[in-house]
Amino acid sequence: MDIPKAYEPALVEQKWYRTWEESGYFKADPSRSGVPYSIVMPPPNVTGSLHMGHALNITLQDIVIRWRRMQGLNVLWLPGTDHAGIATQNVVERQLAEQNLHRLDLGRERFEALVWEWKEKAEANILSQIRKLGSSCDWSRTRFTLDQGLSGAVREVFVRLYEAGLIYRGEYLVNWCPRCTTAISDLEVDYRPIDGKLWHIRYPLKGSNDLVVVATTRPETMLGDTAVAVHPDDERYFHLHGRKIVLPLMERDIPIITDPFVEKDFGTGVVKVTPGHDPNDFEAGQRHHLPVVRVIGEDGKMTVEAGPYSGLDRYAARNRVVQDLESKGLLAKVESHSHNVGTCQRCETVVEPLVSKQWFVRVKDLAEPAIAAVAHGRTVFIPENYSRVYFEWMRNIHDWCISRQLWWGHRIPAWYCKKCGEMIVARIEPSHCSRCKSDRMEQESDVLDTWFSSALWPFSTMGWPEATADLKVYYPTQTLITGFDIIFFWVARMMMMGLRFMNDVPFRTVYINGLIRDEQGQKMSKSRGNVIDPLQIVEEYGTDAIRFTLAVMAVPGTDIPFSVSRMAGYRAFCNKIWNAGRFLLLNLSAVPLPDAEEMDRLYSSGQLRLEERWILGRLQHAIRDTNENLEKFRFHEASNQLYHFFWHELCDWYLELIKANLAAKDKATAVLTSKVACYVMEVSLRLLHPFIPFITEELWQRLPHSGPSVMLSSYPRPKPQWIDGESIEQMEELQEVITAIRTARAETSVDPRKKIESHISCSEEAAAFLKSQEHHLRSLAQLSSVSFNAEPHGKGLRIQGMTKTVEFALILDESLDFEADRDRLRREIARLQKDVEKLGQKLQSADFLNRAPAEVVQATRQRYEDGLEQLRGLQEKLAALSGS
RNA sequence: AGGUGCGUAGCUCAGGGGAAGAGCACUUCCUUGACACGGAAGGGGUCAGCGGUUCAAAUCCGCUCGCACCUACCA
Numbered sequence: 001m002d003i004p005k006a007y008e009p010a011l012v013e014q015k016w017y018r019t020w021e022e023s024g025y026f027k028a029d030p031s032r033s034g035v036p037y038s039i040v041m042p043p044p045n046v047t048g049s050l051h052m053g054h055a056l057n058i059t060l061q062d063i064v065i066r067w068r069r070m071q072g073l074n075v076l077w078l079p080g081t082d083h084a085g086i087a088t089q090n091v092v093e094r095q096l097a098e099q100n101l102h103r104l105d106l107g108r109e110r111f112e113a114l115v116w117e118w119k120e121k122a123e124a125n126i127l128s129q130i131r132k133l134g135s136s137c138d139w140s141r142t143r144f145t146l147d148q149g150l151s152g153a154v155r156e157v158f159v160r161l162y163e164a165g166l167i168y169r170g171e172y173l174v175n176w177c178p179r180c181t182t183a184i185s186d187l188e189v190d191y192r193p194i195d196g197k198l199w200h201i202r203y204p205l206k207g208s209n210d211l212v213v214v215a216t217t218r219p220e221t222m223l224g225d226t227a228v229a230v231h232p233d234d235e236r237y238f239h240l241h242g243r244k245i246v247l248p249l250m251e252r253d254i255p256i257i258t259d260p261f262v263e264k265d266f267g268t269g270v271v272k273v274t275p276g277h278d279p280n281d282f283e284a285g286q287r288h289h290l291p292v293v294r295v296i297g298e299d300g301k302m303t304v305e306a307g308p309y310s311g312l313d314r315y316a317a318r319n320r321v322v323q324d325l326e327s328k329g330l331l332a333k334v335e336s337h338s339h340n341v342g343t344c345q346r347c348e349t350v351v352e353p354l355v356s357k358q359w360f361v362r363v364k365d366l367a368e369p370a371i372a373a374v375a376h377g378r379t380v381f382i383p384e385n386y387s388r389v390y391f392e393w394m395r396n397i398h399d400w401c402i403s404r405q406l407w408w409g410h411r412i413p414a415w416y417c418k419k420c421g422e423m424i425v426a427r428i429e430p431s432h433c434s435r436c437k438s439d440r441m442e443q444e445s446d447v448l449d450t451w452f453s454s455a456l457w458p459f460s461t462m463g464w465p466e467a468t469a470d471l472k473v474y475y476p477t478q479t480l481i482t483g484f485d486i487i488f489f490w491v492a493r494m495m496m497m498g499l500r501f502m503n504d505v506p507f508r509t510v511y512i513n514g515l516i517r518d519e520q521g522q523k524m525s526k527s528r529g530n531v532i533d534p535l536q537i538v539e540e541y542g543t544d545a546i547r548f549t550l551a552v553m554a555v556p557g558t559d560i561p562f563s564v565s566r567m568a569g570y571r572a573f574c575n576k577i578w579n580a581g582r583f584l585l586l587n588l589s590a591v592p593l594p595d596a597e598e599m600d601r602l603y604s605s606g607q608l609r610l611e612e613r614w615i616l617g618r619l620q621h622a623i624r625d626t627n628e629n630l631e632k633f634r635f636h637e638a639s640n641q642l643y644h645f646f647w648h649e650l651c652d653w654y655l656e657l658i659k660a661n662l663a664a665k666d667k668a669t670a671v672l673t674s675k676v677a678c679y680v681m682e683v684s685l686r687l688l689h690p691f692i693p694f695i696t697e698e699l700w701q702r703l704p705h706s707g708p709s710v711m712l713s714s715y716p717r718p719k720p721q722w723i724d725g726e727s728i729e730q731m732e733e734l735q736e737v738i739t740a741i742r743t744a745r746a747e748t749s750v751d752p753r754k755k756i757e758s759h760i761s762c763s764e765e766a767a768a769f770l771k772s773q774e775h776h777l778r779s780l781a782q783l784s785s786v787s788f789n790a791e792p793h794g795k796g797l798r799i800q801g802m803t804k805t806v807e808f809a810l811i812l813d814e815s816l817d818f819e820a821d822r823d824r825l826r827r828e829i830a831r832l833q834k835d836v837e838k839l840g841q842k843l844q845s846a847d848f849l850n851r852a853p854a855e856v857v858q859a860t861r862q863r864y865e866d867g868l869e870q871l872r873g874l875q876e877k878l879a880a881l882s883g884s
Numbered sequence: 885a886g887g888u889g890c891g892u893a894g895c896u897c898a899g900g901g902g903a904a905g906a907g908c909a910c911u912u913c914c915u916u917g918a919c920a921c922g923g924a925a926g927g928g929g930u931c932a933g934c935g936g937u938u939c940a941a942a943u944c945c946g947c948u949c950g951c952a953c954c955u956a957c958c959a
Contacts, residue, residue: 006921191957198959216959229959263958271959278959339958385888392887392955484954515953552907553897558889559952561896569907572921583918636898640906655918739925746925752914782916835903842902847939856902856940863903 003585003702007578009542012698017131021139025711028076028138030473037073038474039065040458041137042482042490043145045084046122047091050129052516052524052562053483055534059547060513060554060635061481062135066690067630069136070715076474078461079130080143081123085450086180086188086346089408092118108407115408119144129535134543134693136711141470143461145453146410153460154410154453155427157501162425166362167402169414169423173275173282174358174401175351177344178300178314182405183358184344185449186398187488189351191340198267198337199322202330203228206244206253213332215267217339218277219325220318223250223306224295227273229284232258234269248330249321250307257288276355292355298405300352314352359403359412359446363496367394370495379495379505382633383557386484386512393488400493402449409447416442455493458506471502480507483515484557511633514559532562544692545571551639551691573643574695577688580651581699584681587662589674593704599679602672603722610734610773611657612676613727618649619680624718626687639691646684653735654680657776678704683716690715733766734773736803741781744801744810747824755784762789762806770806783810800877804866807873818881825878832871839864 004011020026028038039061044054061077069075092115093103103111123144130137143150161167174183199219202211214228228245230237240256247254261284262271275285276294285292295306302309302317309317325331342351371394373379374387381387403412414425417433418440424430432439453460458477462470476498482491491510498506517523518530525531537546549567553560594602602608603616622645629638661673682705689696689710700710707713741758750756758781760770767788770777774786799810799821842848842860849857 003918005919007919214959218959221959267959273959280957280959337958388888389954396956488955549907555898558897563896563908565908566896567907568921572919573907575921576919579919579922581918586918640898644906651919652923659918742924743926746913749913752924753916839903842940845939849939851939852902860902 003582005579005582007542007575007695009544009574009694010539013132013134013543013694016694016697017134020136020709020711021131023708025709026077026136026138027140028074028078028470028474030074030076030469032074034072034074036076036473036478037065037068038076038078038477039479039481040461040477041077041079042480042486043080043082043143043454043457044126044130045087046081046119046126046144047084047087048122049125050534052532052534054129055133055546056513056516056550056554056560057481057483058130058133058135059550060511062133062137062693063547063551063635063690064479064481064630064633066136066693066711067715070686070689070711070713072714074473076141076470077135077137078141078143078474079127079135079137079139080457080461081126081145082454083119083144083146083409083450085404085406085409085447086182086184087450088115088119088122089406090180090346092408103407111407119146132535132538132543134547136693141461145450145457149463150453150456150460151410153456153464154448155413156465157456157497158413158448158452159425159427160501161361166365167359167425168362169357169359169403171355171357172360172401173277173279173353173355175342176298176354176356177347177349178298178352179347179349180344180406181298183356183401183403184346184351185401185451188345189342190345190348191342193338194341195336195338196341198335199325200268200332200334201248201272201325202332203245203248203270203272205240206246211330212240212245212256212270213268214270214272216272217337218318219321220302220309220314221274221277221295222247222272222321223302223309223317224274224276224293225250225254225272226275226285226290226293227255227257227288229257229259229262229271229273230269231260231262231264233260234262234264236269240270248328249324255290257284257290259284259287277353279353282353282355294355296352296354298354298356358401359448361400361402361452363397363400366496366500367397367492369499370394370492373495373499373505379507380509382509382511386487386510386557389484390487390492394492397492400449402452403446404449405445406447409450410453412444412446412448414444416444418442451489451493454490455497456501458494458498459502464501475502475506476504477507479509479511481511481513484512485515487512509633512557513554514557517559517561532564537564537567541567541571542574542694544574544695548573548639548643548692551635552643554635556633570643573647574692576647576651577692577695578699580646580655581681581685581703583655584677585702587659588678588704589662589667589670591671591674591678591704593678593682593706594675595706598675602675607672608676609661610727610730611654611776612673613722613724614731615650615654615680616676617723617728618645619683620718620720620723621645623683623687623716624720627715627718630690642688642691646688650680650684653731656780660775660779686710686713687716730769733769733803733805734776737770737806737808738777738780740801740803741777741783741808741810744799744808744821744824745782748799748821750799750810750812752782755782757785757787757811758783759787759790759809759811760806761808764789766805800880802870802873802877804870822878822881825874825881829871829874829878832867832874836864836867836871839867 041061042057044050065075065077096103158167175189177184196217198215198217200213200215202213204211225247230240241258243256244253245256261280273281273284275282275290276292277296293305295303296314297303300314302312304310309320312320343349344351371391374390414423415430416423417436417438419438420433420436422433422435424434430441433441459471459475462468462475464471494506522528522530534546545567548570622642625641626638658673658677661669664670681703685696685700697710771788777783777786801808839860843864
């Protein structure tokens with residue numbers, strides 16, 4: 001048998017992935033039987049390549065999908081990518097900038113062509129990375145948000161919402177990025193603390209020599225002031241009510257208004273009102289019907305409305321305004337003041353709030369059913385507290401600005417008549433104006449916010465608005481797995497759109513995965529230089545190792561400090577699995593894999609030995625736990641528990657215990673042992689497959705199996721009747737005795753290879769049991785002989801020890817370290833004494849005896865008595881040793 | 885300002901009302917024919933602090949301290 005000593009992922013991953021894909025194992029078929037189970041993959045942006053967050057997200061989805069597929073469900077996992085408007089446009093713009101070019105130099109068409117070129121490359125790269133992670137998604141259904149089909153869905157939704165009055169166009173204050181030269185939504189603004197200044201400016205009161213002092217962090221906006229406001233109840237300023245201000249520098253009269261939005265305690269309690277450049281002021285302006293003066297333009301420079309400051313950059317204008325005020329004696333004082341400044345999430349430029357004509361979705365009516373759906377549990381968040389995050393935002397939702405002044409995205413399906421100005425919103429480009437019949441129509445140049453198309457993803461990808469078989473079978477999807485950072489951006493909007501256009505929630509469960517951080521818990525970022533490239537990790541450690549690591553660390557909703565050293569531990573686990581398989585391959589008698597009936601027969605035939613009944617029982621536990629944990633999306637517990645089962649039960653004990661029998665000269669014994677071992681291994685591989693698909697497939701194929709692929713085999717279901725309490729207890733006893741003997745040997749520095757004589761005294765019952773397992777005692781504890789309840793013959797030195805049920809002596813014919821032995825005994829005695837004391841106290845308490853459940857009291861008493869007895873024994877041994 | 889989460893072994897983290905867990909690191913020993921990406925054994929924790937509920941609290945509740953994050957907004 002040609003099987004390498006160490007698992008080499010590179011040799012198997014590509015091979016199996018290609019086989020799976022080419023055999024069509026990933027393909028969904030709406031016409032097949034089985035309960036549908038679908039997931040749409042959160043589409044990665046075509047901005048670059050996958051990061052660890054994607055690796056986590058994709059791994060978890062694949063685990064769920066492979067598990068459900070093996071359970072026999074009718075599975076669809078639909079992959080794809082997102083055009084990511086601003087982000088992708090920025091990437092290409094940056095490349096142009098390197099050649100000293102701007103997109104305006106190219107024009108819209110040529111620029112778009114360039115972005116498409118980029119997209120093709122990025123997408124190909126991303127999809128191949130997704131493959132490398134072992135993802136079993138249906139590639140025949142791969143979608144891209146700018147695909148023809150999806151674009152059709154976008155248009156359809158836009159038109160329907162417009163016709164329903166839920167989309168409107170108007171002049172409002174929006175967040176504007178002067179660098180990207182586009183509007184961005186509230187969610188795309190990051191606030192950062194900035195050490196700024198608070199300028200106190202004297203505003204002359206009209207018709208008097210009085211001055212009113214206002215405080216501002218943005219003096220340049222005063223050029224656009226159209227009022228000054230005070231709180232209506234502020235006694236200090238009652239005399240100002242109804243008066244006017246002569247706005248300095250601009251020398252125009254503006255009213256003093258009263259409005260409760262003014263905070264009396266901040267600054268001077270008098271605030272300048274600039275409806276054109278501040279969200280609060282904009283609203284105040286609407287309340288008081290103030291004119292809007294736009295002094296800062298879309299390029300971040302002062303407009304003609306700024307008079308003498310026109311053409312200056314907004315920051316240059318600030319300096320000039322301050323200088324001019326100072327020279328006129330109108331600057332009362334300057335304080336340093338730290339405050340939050342909004343910046344563009346994509347390019348970090350300070351955002352300029354400004355009034356412009358934009359498209360909006362009226363969102364209240366859409367939000368209501370989406371709130372209700374979660375409130376009624378039609379969609380459930382895991383962990384559950386994220387529903388609070390969702391509610392909080394949904395209940396305070398603002399209209400959604402969906403237009404972007406970009407070139408990369410879905411062009412808004414609105415046309416304007418160049419002749420009469422009529423606007424037409426339509427599914428197909430109108431050939432002429434419906435009002436004046438002119439054929440000089442021009443399409444709206446704005447594109448839609450990326451999230452507008454992403455919001456349709458769960459159904460647009462399945463062919464909506466056509467009534468496709470996919471939609472019928474696979475919508476709503478079962479599960480969405482995504483990060484908390486896009487609950488508002490994406491999850492909430494999919495909820496709204498799904499309910500509106502499909503009349504049902506887009507997914508039953510939203511599992512929120514955590515953020516991947518570095519080992520020190522720092523966010524991974526290029527600027528910190530702590531980014532780990534998942535594909536590089538895959539090359540170094542293998543896909544299975546990274547997948548298992550991510551699964552083990554995936555505690556729902558909490559961040560994951562990704563640790564390479566920890567992953568090395570899970571690579572070792574893969575290697576362990578490999579070698580367990582290798583061991584069987586090298587030692588099995590040639591037997592076919594026993595089927596379920598044969599195993600049932602064997603189990604009830606009474607031929608199975610302790611270790612076999614035990615491991616079959618433990619296997620059922622593992623099966624049950626894995627299924628239960630996956631059901632609850634507890635990936636970390638599912639995988640951790642499998643790790644423990646496979647390594648520390650199956651490998652450490654079971655495989656060790658069957659070695660002799662596997663190699664037994666007695667053919668029947670060897671065959672029986674082989675059969676059970678085959679079975680245990682085969683089930684374990686199936687159990688592990690969703691987590692570590694490659695190594696399990698490779699071993700499964702090499703070992704006795706039936707069927708074309710482990711990924712198509714059935715997922716193990718527990719057989720509770722194979723959980724045999726007696727074998728588990730007996731096994732524990734055996735393990736305890738073996739471990740105690742090993743400990744005694746190790747601590748007294750007996751040569752580990754030396755077979756030694758042993759003597760055990762215990763109850764008749766225990767003796768009978770241990771006698772039946774004598775071969776195991778000998779091989780695992782390195783004993784030459786075991787005698788029971790008889791005085792040891794021979795006069796060698798003795799090491800003594802005990803467990804709950806036995807006392808033992810190991811006979812040596814050479815000197816040994818008695819002091820070490822005494823030390824060991826003293827330590828054990830001290831430890832036991834503490835325990836026993838604590839238990840004794842508990843048992844003294846009448847409250848405990850009366851109120852604690854009977855089985856707890858019983859268990860406590862048992863432990864107490866065992867402890868006492870052990871303590872007595874140990875003290876005797878110590879005394880004997882000290883005497884010698 | 886409001887909210888959420890976290891503080892458990894040297895490090896990174898699970899667990900969660902009835903005997904402290906994992907990976908890595910550490911100590912000692914072992915190249916015995918699955919595996920040194922290994923085996924055996926071991927050291928190491930008043931589970932942030934203070935109070936409360938309970939027969940029983942690392943676990944539930946309250947407060948304090950420290951650390952993250954989210955939302956809102958600060959003229």
